[in-house]
Amino acid sequence: MVMPAPAVAGPGGAAPGSVGDVRRSNLALVLGAIAEFPPGSFPSRAQVAAATGLTKASVSSLVLDLLDAGIISEIGLNPQGRGRPGVGLELNPGRAVMGMEINVDYISVAVVDLAGVVLLREVQERDNRNSPYGPVLAALAVLAARVRSMAGEQGIQVLGGGLAVPGLVDPARVRVLTAPNLGWINVDLDLDALLPEVPLGIALFNEANAAALAELRHRPHGASNFLFVSGEVGVGGGIVIGSELFTGPEGHAGEVGHIVVDPDGGLCSCGGTGCLETVAGQDAIFTAAGLAADGGSRSQAMSALLRALEAGEPKAMAAVERAGGCLGIALASTARVVNIHSVVLGGHFAVLEHWLRAPLMASLHKYAPGKYASEQVTVSAVGEPGALLGAAGSVIRSLVEAPHRLHA
Amino acid sequence: MVMPAPAVAGPGGAAPGSVGDVRRSNLALVLGAIAEFPPGSFPSRAQVAAATGLTKASVSSLVLDLLDAGIISEIGLNPQGRGRPGVGLELNPGRAVMGMEINVDYISVAVVDLAGVVLLREVQERDNRNSPYGPVLAALAVLAARVRSMAGEQGIQVLGGGLAVPGLVDPARVRVLTAPNLGWINVDLDLDALLPEVPLGIALFNEANAAALAELRHRPHGASNFLFVSGEVGVGGGIVIGSELFTGPEGHAGEVGHIVVDPDGGLCSCGGTGCLETVAGQDAIFTAAGLAADGGSRSQAMSALLRALEAGEPKAMAAVERAGGCLGIALASTARVVNIHSVVLGGHFAVLEHWLRAPLMASLHKYAPGKYASEQVTVSAVGEPGALLGAAGSVIRSLVEAPHRLHA
């Protein structure tokens, strides 16, 4: 069995572990404890000590560092009952990160404070389909700058940002490898132009992965292993294991849209054959339902589909049934490969749940009997802004896990 | 990629990071550096210091602890050229771990020293198919005891053991959940009876996972992300990411034998439909090739299959072609889900490579174009004793990563 990584330094990274690493680790421990207290309750140093197992003396010292760095702040007194009241601690409400999203139909930006509260959010409709990346990024930069200055006027300081895009990304090299629906291939992003001079920099995410992380935050505790399936024009996915995003060696894991569900099926935009996306992607469903996908906008097509389903249109019903059945095949295989049997449906899969659920469950029972119980197939709790919020949330989380990056 | 577990955890699993953790971490760092020196070269303290980034003073102190614990030993002098020769260090050749395997046709046991050298190995043929687990475990215990005492006579001390079984296991509870070909369901193993009083205890592994780990050891450096596919009666798999076994939340990841490759296919022993195993498992291939699988032994059937293939028998050719094609479908999906595009074929897939490769590659190019290059489909370098050696190797590795478990 693989042992849990040591708290200090892993032998894989061949990094010499020194005493300072203990400080860093415990800084994260304390900050994590403060962050995990229910919102509205402001833990005292003593409560943090109890929660972490550290001594009061150590916590006092660590808290001082976090206060100096501006990551947390004190908030009045906090009577516990009998004795001296503790001083409440909270994540500094004056610090925030920015979530950003580029999608086919819009760009959007949000400012989220360290506790995860959305302070500002702006969506700008924009047809980015097959648009060159320059103007899209320029528009996003303008939007981001405006929202950032609005936050600045409220005394909010933006520490970093996360950008979600609908495509394969290389997070390390800040590069979009392919985004078929945007028509982008190998685009290197100048993220500093997008959000200048933020101490934590900007992280790049695949849309479905970011949405999966957002889902994690908004879910009852204990549900820390699931697959988020994003139903957009393409079908994407994000795998969460042990409350961590599982990205695979190169950051592209979870591409459930390209699992083979029909070996005799049609060609996919990825070049493969019989991928889930060719059956369960938005355009595929619209086409199979006999609705023009390319004529009007996609939201119009979706309304038309819903009307058709409510009217019991056979072609529409069949299209959704087939999508559900094939989604089940893909999920059955996923359960075996990554040992996950809990799924969260997003995008149009969430919208179509009413018609999708029955064929999906039937398929799961046929192809992976005993793996998925009905209550393990759920619908997104976050909805449309998932990618946006997930990107921001992930940046917050990386700060909480490595607070020494501010005020080294 | 599997992220290092943060020290921050939920309120329950909080790990207090103290100074002692640094020692533990650096103990592992030093031991890992010694273990990774090429066999036959015995690094000095100074070389270890250079390799790890620790100071000579720290390394001296850490090495002393490892010597005290008996994990490493000194081996004469080691002239470097000009100055004072260093004292060579090596993993203590007098300490070893035991690998054990239960399979359908045999039980086997090996003693492997900490450097990974196989000192003793015994295979005992035994028909364990549908045998109750009591006698099988008793026979294994007798075999293990005999080999252990043989090692003892050579002054070899056994520190721990690893057992590989062909089925789903719960490593934490030391339990075999299902082993279809043994007919075992929910068997709790009394591992202490198997190998009494070993300081490191015994770890339990799925056969394919253990074999994947063995493959990792015997492969050129850099190839640290791959899928090992085990072709036995059942089809199993082990996923290695970043030189670590990827087990999934419950330890059952990599079950590629039950990926759906033919939605209209036949029933599988797992209860599912159209699983890879129903097409590419040994019995499935034998049957499709028109050979009696249940009459004679499986090795006889395999010889017959090879003769038929060499004779160009159409039914045999078609059976293997179909197996290769379906294996390709499963691997195409795996590439998408876990972002791995490198595969090592084991078991009968290795034996049949000559006939399997062409249809497999064709299928990969059809279903996941551009993902698998030809040189990323390779054949096992370890062969049959893979599971045995992998189980032992994993125990060694867990010791190297946490040496403080001996001589706390």
Next chain:
DNA sequence: AGCTTTTAGTTCATTGCCTGAACTATATGA
């Protein structure tokens, strides 16, 4: 009001571990 009890937070001596510099040990080569 005054005293006791209770809880919060700080101060300080101690311990463990790593570091860097100084020092000892042992080889080669001129």
Next chain:
DNA sequence: TCATATAGTTCAGGCAATGAACTAAAAGCT
């Protein structure tokens, strides 16, 4: 024989956590 080079040890210094003692600030009792 002596200079040089490399290996390994010793020792003072610094950082971080600990535990005990101490100060701080509230509630409750008399």
